[in-house]
Amino acid sequence: MTNIWHPFTQHATAPAPLAVAKGEGATLILEDGRRIIDGISSWWVTTHGHNHPRIMAAIRAQTEKLDQVIFAGFTHAPAETLAAEMLKIVPPGLRHVFYSDSGSTAVEVALKMALGFWHNRATPRTKIIALEHAYHGDTIGTMAAGARGVFNAAYEPLLFDVARLPFPSDPKATLAALEREAPNAAALIVEPLLLGAGGMLMYAPEILRDMKAICERYGTLFIADEVLTGFGRTGTLFACEQAGITPDILCLAKGLTGGALPLAATLATPAIFNAHYSQDRRKTFFHSSSYTANPIACAAACENLAIWQGEPVRERIATLAAMQEDRLAPLRSDPHFGNVRRLGTVAALDVSVSDPGYLADAGPLMAAKFLEQGVLLRPLGNTIYVLPPYCITGAELDTIYAAILAAL
Ligand SMILES: *Cc1c(COP(=O)(O)O)cnc(C)c1O
Numbered sequence: 297m298t299n300i301w302h303p304f305t306q307h308a309t310a311p312a313p314l315a316v317a318k319g320e321g322a323t324l325i326l327e328d329g330r331r332i333i334d335g336i337s338s339w340w341v342t343t344h345g346h347n348h349p350r351i352m353a354a355i356r357a358q359t360e361k362l363d364q365v366i367f368a369g370f371t372h373a374p375a376e377t378l379a380a381e382m383l384k385i386v387p388p389g390l391r392h393v394f395y396s397d398s399g400s401t402a403v404e405v406a407l408k409m410a411l412g413f414w415h416n417r418a419t420p421r422t423k424i425i426a427l428e429h430a431y432h433g434d435t436i437g438t439m440a441a442g443a444r445g446v447f448n449a450a451y452e453p454l455l456f457d458v459a460r461l462p463f464p465s466d467p468k469a470t471l472a473a474l475e476r477e478a479p480n481a482a483a484l485i486v487e488p489l490l491l492g493a494g495g496m497l498m499y500a501p502e503i504l505r506d507m508k509a510i511c512e513r514y515g516t517l518f519i520a521d522e523v524l525t526g527f528g529r530t531g532t533l534f535a536c537e538q539a540g541i542t543p544d545i546l547c548l549a550k551g552l553t554g555g556a557l558p559l560a561a562t563l564a565t566p567a568i569f570n571a572h573y574s575q576d577r578r579k580t581f582f583h584s585s586s587y588t589a590n591p592i593a594c595a596a597a598c599e600n601l602a603i604w605q606g607e608p609v610r611e612r613i614a615t616l617a618a619m620q621e622d623r624l625a626p627l628r629s630d631p632h633f634g635n636v637r638r639l640g641t642v643a644a645l646d647v648s649v650s651d652p653g654y655l656a657d658a659g660p661l662m663a664a665k666f667l668e669q670g671v672l673l674r675p676l677g678n679t680i681y682v683l684p685p686y687c688i689t690g691a692e693l694d695t696i697y698a699a700i701l702a703a704l
Contacts, residue, residue, distance in 0.1 A: 311664065319346025322688040324672065335666075335673045335696045337685050340492065341555035343527050344603060345687035351556045354599035358592045367395070367588040374594035381601045382561065385533060387542035390563040394581070395589035399523035399549035400433030402560035403485070405583055406545045407437055409564055410483035410517045413571040416579045421482040424456075425474065425516070428463040429494030430487060432521050441485050443494055463491070464499045467506070474510050483517035483545075488535035489639060492524040496644035496681040498637055504539040517544040517568070523560075527551030528613045528686065531640025533604070544568060554600040555685075559593035612686045616641045619690055620682065623697045632704050644681040647704070665703035671696050 298307055305313075314332070318325040322345055324332045334342065344351075362372060379393040396405055407424065414421040424441060432438040439448045440455035448455065459477040461484075464470040474484065488504050491497040511518045520543035525535035528551070532538055536546070545568060549560035572581045587593075603609060620643040627645060628636045636645040649658045659675040666673045673680060673696065682696055 321345040322685045322692055332670055332672050333692050333695055334685065335671055336683050338555065340524050340683060341550040342685045343551040343554050345685045348554055350603055351554050351596050351599045354595045355592055358595035362591045364590055368584065372591050374591045374598055375589040378594045378598050381598065386546060386563055387534060387536050389542040389565055390546055391566050392564045392569040394562045396560045396585050397558045397587050398560055400435045400438045401585060402523060402547040402549050402562045403432045403438045403521055404435055405562040406519045406547050408583055409545055409568050410519060412581055413517065413568050414482050416571045421480060423459055423481040425459045425461060425477050425481050425484040427461050427486055429491050429497055431493030432485060463497060464503045467503045471506055471510065474507055478510055478514040478516045481516045483519050484511050485519040485521060487521050488525055489530050489538065490525050490535065490642060495676050495679045496642065498639045501539040505541055508541040519543060519545045521547045523547055523549045528609065529641055531613060531617055553593055553596040557593040557596045559597055609686065613641055616686055619693055623693060642681065642683050644679055647678045647680060649678045662703050666699045669699040669702060671699040
């Protein structure tokens, strides 16, 4: 029996966890010396590669100065610099940065900001609208916004109701449902362009733009959960850019520190901030995490943004997108695969199996086969996806795709 309880792990059936000693670019090196290509960016966080020297150096430098400090009534240079730099690169119109420490908390903060906005304006709206197949985190509030299923059946009685829009495979139906729900809703929350945990499902920027326009018409707040899509995954720095929209609230986490340390940010427009700005202390935004704006994590994030500025990251992303496309092309006509798709750096395909559900054995069986070949991939049900760090080489990608074909 293990004394450590691992995430999303059924210990009765899962193989023993692999002990990792080192990270290097797109590669994980195990205690026993084996090398594993990290085809999922260590659960979608690692952007430039493991142990990026500049981020590691920035962390070391910050540890010489300040480890942690209460963030109510105090501030520090790494948090100030990071907020200022973030506001220069996010969609225009966002002005305020609230820090927390994970994607789930970034979304919880966004939902609380939206509800606080309506509460403080004394025009109560409390309904949240979300997409079918959505994933926004694993806390109670974020599970409520996310799709219901085997993951949250035990907690379902305590999850609040949300209005659910059909996934935009038929955009007209999605937009019509939004037209019905938006007039009295507090907010719509979406994963822009790419629904990750729901199965790497993709939809077009025009639909995102149309959803934003409908929300605007009814004063319904628009929350973009870019926890996965932020920092280049979809080919642009943020997915919202492709639709030319600015959300009222933007959630960032995974790639914010380049994947090195836990840090999240929820960004808001002046309207959201001003709804909480008052001589009346009851209108305060009542939220905090102990480690809000941890200085070491902020220093890592500042260096990540400097890397985006100073290194050819966009070129690397374009190259990776093209390399993915080259390897996907022959699979588009392969009868073993269906719905072969790509958005920016992310590639996904469905394997035809008799039971495609998340609990089907196909996923873990394939994952074990991939590992035998030195490749870390973690299929979602029958969906295989490749979501690598941007430093991955063509040869490493070839190994990943060879493993996919071999696992069939
Ligand atoms: C991973 C993810 C989250 C949750 O982030 P954590 O840091 O794991 O809490 C929220 N939203 C989306 C879209 C995600 O992919």
